[in-house]
Amino acid sequence: IVGLPQAMALLLVPSLVTNVQQALTGGQFRPLIRRLGPLLLITIPCIWLGVWILSVSDPAGLARLLGLVVTAYGVSGLAGLALKAPARIEPWASPLIGAANGLLTGLTGSFVVPGVAWLQALGLDRIGLVQAMGMLFSVSTLALAVAMGSRSLLPAELGLVSALAVVPAVGGMALGTRLRRHLPERHFRRVFFGALVLLGVRLMLSSPPPRQAAGAVRSGTIPRSRLSDGRFATPAPERRSHPASDPRCADN
Numbered sequence: 001i002v003g004l005p006q007a008m009a010l011l012l013v014p015s016l017v018t019n020v021q022q023a024l025t026g027g028q029f030r031p032l033i034r035r036l037g038p039l040l041l042i043t044i045p046c047i048w049l050g051v052w053i054l055s056v057s058d059p060a061g062l063a064r065l066l067g068l069v070v071t072a073y074g075v076s077g078l079a080g081l082a083l084k085a086p087a088r089i090e091p092w093a094s095p096l097i098g099a100a101n102g103l104l105t106g107l108t109g110s111f112v113v114p115g116v117a118w119l120q121a122l123g124l125d126r127i128g129l130v131q132a133m134g135m136l137f138s139v140s141t142l143a144l145a146v147a148m149g150s151r152s153l154l155p156a157e158l159g160l161v162s163a164l165a166v167v168p169a170v171g172g173m174a175l176g177t178r179l180r181r182h183l184p185e186r187h188f189r190r191v192f193f194g195a196l197v198l199l200g201v202r203l204m205l206s207s208p209p210p211r212q213a214a215g216a217v218r219s220g221t222i223p224r225s226r227l228s229d230g231r232f233a234t235p236a237p238e239r240r241s242h243p244a245s246d247p248r249c250a251d252n
Helices: 004-010 012-023 029-055 059-079 087-108 115-121 126-150 156-164 166-182 185-206 212-218
Strands: none
Touching (some): 004 012, 004 059, 004 156, 012 156, 029 087, 029 115, 029 126, 059 087, 059 115, 115 126, 156 166
16 A cells, blocks of 8 residues: 555556547647647646645645545536536636646645546537646646656655556556447446545545644644655654662763
């Protein structure tokens, strides 16, 4: 079992490969990049901000946040929520959605909330929606990789394992595409979003609560250092010798 930062690092290379392929497929790249440019641009600095918060925060709390985000997305999918964004609000709402999506991406590694719901609300056709999601995910993955590297959250050994994960990721993508062709859309959505709800709930319940020492650390009473797996190490309290056992007191 790995921590949240390590899991985010492991998914970077396979996510980039599959998402770039998705972003370049559909024939609507130019009109989509003009329309989604503000959203994509604001996502990048907000991902950096999220990764900075990740590097100085308790990973267990952020894992529960990821579980909450995934659960909310799964429940909205099962409920069939379909939002519609009026054209008049898109110029100012799209950058706000990009900022929120980027911050959550940097904190949790999840690209979907609220970005995917917003893309659906724009009324894109099915092919355009899939390509737009690929563009958002590709930009987010690249920014996340650079930001994590700048904060020393992307060690070389994890990068190698992430590269090796490309093969099963591409295979899983092909299998999912074939399964979607033979499974009715309604059933596919139930299985997909139901699995997301179960995963999100598991993340929220399985993440251990922060230890009591963590509160003292954050209050500044105990110094701390970050381990390679993202956890914080708190040094043992200093042992004080009794005056009677101190050699300096023998002559007194």
